[in-house]
Amino acid sequence: MRVNFTVNGRPQEADDVWEGESLLYVLRERLGLPGSKNACEQGECGSCTVRLDGVPVCSCLVAAGQAEGREVVTVEGLADYAKQRSCGDSGSCGTTPDEAGSRQAEGTDSQTGEGGELSPVQQAFIDAGAVQCGFCTPGLLVAADEMLERNPSPSDADIREALSGNLCRCTGYEKIMDAVRLAAARQSEGV
């Protein structure tokens, strides 16, 4: 079957999708967006976390057909998404419809993501040393970014709960906590 949906602000069309296929598979294997990671395939690890109509979900548990007509944000689109959000808040940096339409689903480089701008939460993960092997990082970034959007000054308990569905097997949770605290602090300072 064919699935039409929006990924990182850009309309996408996936063909020959198997009816039992997950949204994660479509993103990774059909749209060339390998940022969302495939690990447990049962919703235990959170490494495939994306936003579906704004809501964080495990993309491995969304049937591709359920994404029809909906909006998905992956880690590749996080920087743009965060930028648009902060512009929307201040109303200062108007994006023209042309610019918005030309945003690339793949970011700057679809395979490596290198050369692209980073969202504040991504920068905080780097600065705090929260990335070890990096496999859990995309899911954590999407989950953490969504929490900071909802809750700009989270307590440690809020952070732990928001990230409770994301496993890091390097067990670098303390640095991850540091990173989210850092992102929250920078956000409140308007940096």
Place this chain on the structure above:
Amino acid sequence: MDFLRPASWEEALAAKAEHPTAVPIAGGTDVMVEINFDHRRPEYLLDLNRVGDLYEWEVGEDTVRLGASVPYTRIMENLRAELPGLALASHTVASPQIRNRGGVGGNLGTASPAGDAHPALLAAGADVEVESAARGTRLVPIDAFYTGVKRNALEPDELIRAVHIKKADGPQQYSKVGTRNAMVIAVCAFGLALHPATRTVRTGIGSAAPTPVRAKAAEEFLNAALEEGGFWDNGKIVTPSVAKRFAELCSGACNPIDDVRGTASYRRHAVGVMARRTLTWTWESYRGTRRATEGAA
């Protein structure tokens, strides 16, 4: 495999009538796991995400009519006052990502003895609204809904539309045993609701029998003991011997198995502990509200 995408409840019922083997999928948190692991290859997937009614709830006089697909996150955020037991249970479901997708309809459809919502529904009292194109709507009492391990009272052409849950008329509690706070399938779970209006207590046990069950002998014992001692009126603390006997009877209502998550004897023991604790918590809360009411009067 075919992917059926009904745009309305009527279309969904028609599709289920035409293809009784179709597997309904809403949050996908059970169904997609089975497909991803090749444990299930349904001929038809019946996507309910476009049926908007299923995501709505109505708070009525005595009950809340909760749409089958209302995510656990919404229940936690919006129905804590009306359905405190279910809100607590919802908060123990997996992780935020899963709670954003999964709902009570899926828990009922899967009918796993470990489903987190079941003990809360049993304790509060509920009816499951199911419907078929051919025979219309029927309400299945929650006690009659679970018929076996991962089996329920649904006919092949029926879909779960909503659950009618009694609004809390007294304190409710929910307790669950697992190895950590998140991402845990219950080793066992326990729900308790005090119903001061009828001077009754209801229970629900999860993951300690082939189906979710009530501890009916324990309820009857406690109802009689509370009545006899005038506890509902005098607001005294529940006698430790009464709490102990209640806990033993709740353990006795279990019919557990040994599995990777725990042994049968541990489950029996833990259900007893949770029964005693939840009784203490809810009764303390009842005494508190009683004192507050008397103080105001």
